[in-house]
Amino acid sequence: MRAEDNKLLTQVGPGSPMGSFMREYWLPAYMTSEVEADGAPLRVKLLGEKLIAFKTKEGRYALMDHICPHRCASLFFGRNEEEGIRCVYHGWKFDIDGQCIDMPSEPPETDFKNKIRVKAYPCVERGGMVWAYMGTRETPPPLPLLNANRMPENNRNIWASLRECNWLQGLEGDIDTSHFGFLHAGGATLKQADSRNTQIMLTDKAPKYEVLDREYGTMYGAYRPAEGDNVLWRVAQYLFPFWTMSPGSLMEEQLIARAWVPIDDGNVMFYHFGKKGAGPSNNKIKGSKIHGLGGEVKLKPHDPTSWLGRFRLESNAENEYLIDRDVQQSKSYSGIDTGHIQDTMVTETMGVISDRTKEHLGTSDKMVSQTRRRIIKAVKHYTETGETPKSVNDPLVYHKVTSGMMNLPKEADWLAEAEIKTDAMIKHYGLELKREELNT
Numbered sequence: 001m002r003a004e005d006n007k008l009l010t011q012v013g014p015g016s017p018m019g020s021f022m023r024e025y026w027l028p029a030y031m032t033s034e035v036e037a038d039g040a041p042l043r044v045k046l047l048g049e050k051l052i053a054f055k056t057k058e059g060r061y062a063l064m065d066h067i068c069p070h071r072c073a074s075l076f077f078g079r080n081e082e083e084g085i086r087c088v089y090h091g092w093k094f095d096i097d098g099q100c101i102d103m104p105s106e107p108p109e110t111d112f113k114n115k116i117r118v119k120a121y122p123c124v125e126r127g128g129m130v131w132a133y134m135g136t137r138e139t140p141p142p143l144p145l146l147n148a149n150r151m152p153e154n155n156r157n158i159w160a161s162l163r164e165c166n167w168l169q170g171l172e173g174d175i176d177t178s179h180f181g182f183l184h185a186g187g188a189t190l191k192q193a194d195s196r197n198t199q200i201m202l203t204d205k206a207p208k209y210e211v212l213d214r215e216y217g218t219m220y221g222a223y224r225p226a227e228g229d230n231v232l233w234r235v236a237q238y239l240f241p242f243w244t245m246s247p248g249s250l251m252e253e254q255l256i257a258r259a260w261v262p263i264d265d266g267n268v269m270f271y272h273f274g275k276k277g278a279g280p281s282n283n284k285i286k287g288s289k290i291h292g293l294g295g296e297v298k299l300k301p302h303d304p305t306s307w308l309g310r311f312r313l314e315s316n317a318e319n320e321y322l323i324d325r326d327v328q329q330s331k332s333y334s335g336i337d338t339g340h341i342q343d344t345m346v347t348e349t350m351g352v353i354s355d356r357t358k359e360h361l362g363t364s365d366k367m368v369s370q371t372r373r374r375i376i377k378a379v380k381h382y383t384e385t386g387e388t389p390k391s392v393n394d395p396l397v398y399h400k401v402t403s404g405m406m407n408l409p410k411e412a413d414w415l416a417e418a419e420i421k422t423d424a425m426i427k428h429y430g431l432e433l434k435r436e437e438l439n440t
């Protein structure tokens with residue numbers, strides 16, 4: 001890859017082509033569980049901006065610049081009071097739209113307060129997540145209809161973790177399919193496989209691939225011979241601008257969306273959206289028969305003083321991800337506990353921003369290289385013309401997309417089957433679109 005393309009893909013700060021592109025989309029900003037009504041503000045860094053988040057007494061969510069527009073004190077230390085935040089330096093108060101609504105340090109006859117705003121971003125809550133729109137439009141586009149974020153409260157699951165590297169490294173880990181049989185399951189025996197499909201994957205570690213450009217991003221189908229004349233397909237997705245859907249279970253049951261939301265060029269917040277009781281839950285990953293893949297992902301306590309204080313992992317670069325060299329030799333290939341930490345280790349140790357000019361990509365890396373090309377093309381087109389992919393304006397683009405496994409007869413049309421199974425998944429979870437969602 002050319003150095004200039006790597007720069008285009010990885011730099012996300014204000015004014016950068018990639019950062020501006022991402023700002024056209026709604027971004028998962030923080031979880032509803034991270035703030036309390038009238039409680040302390042939360043430090044949130046997003047696309048290189050230091051922001052504060054808070055929830056008002058009436059339950060509205062806010063996200064705004066932490067610098068007070070008066071004399072630049074930090075609003076993090078402000079008082080969350082009556083549907084706004086009051087800077088404690090001279091008492092200026094701002095509502096959640098950023099408008100100054102009280103200026104007690106100025107004479108009452110002045111209208112100075114009407115001219116003052118702090119930069120604030122519109123927020124919408126859905127499914128336990130507060131979404132923010134940081135783009136330039138007067139009226140934000142609709143929220144994307146991602147099925148994994150449309151689950152009812154009693155059957156949903158969101159969890160998060162900080163990754164201390166560029167956003168693209170985290171995302172590419174999700175679409176680098178061939179690593180499963182090595183990093184995660186390199187030490188596994190066929191007996192440890194939890195299903196016949198996993199056994200097939202463990203036996204054939206160099207499957208064939210089809211990689212396709214889609215309206216929403218890219219998709220791959222990896223296929224291996226299965227019983228008789230059947231073929232095992234594993235289908236995964238990349239969706240603009242930073243979403244993935246990985247294959248874990250059968251396609252008609254798989255409900256997942258993984259977001260890699262850039263904090264700045266060197267840090268990314270990962271959010272997992274899914275259903276309750278499947279896969280990771282509250283930062284616990286259910287036991288797996290494959291040694292080292294299951295276990296608990298432990299987090300450090302939240303550090304409210306830091307812009308990087310949310311969802312920090314206990315196993316990290318400083319303690320070498322708690323690698324156990326004996327376990328590595330005898331049982332688990334990596335010697336590192338949980339698939340999530342294994343992924344964290346490989347992606348963080350590439351460097352804060354991987355130097356992709358040094359890579360040598362093979363045929364098994366086709367999804368990674370095609371996805372990069374797809375993003376570069378979309379971002380360049382956006383920079384030149386202002387046109388975004390359809391998914392910005394049409395929330396339906398995300399609705400009929402899912403990932404997962406399919407065991408199909410050799411002659412079956414895998415794309416047509418994937419559509420049928422996606423419909424089955426939507427029906428299975430009762431996620432057919434409601435009229436009110438179409439009107440948003």
Ligand code: FES
Pocket residue numbers: 068069070071072073087088089090091092
């Ligand atoms: S610096 Fe915030 S009110 Fe003066």
Ligand SMILES: [Fe+2]
Pocket residue numbers: 173179180184339343
């Ligand atoms: Fe992985």
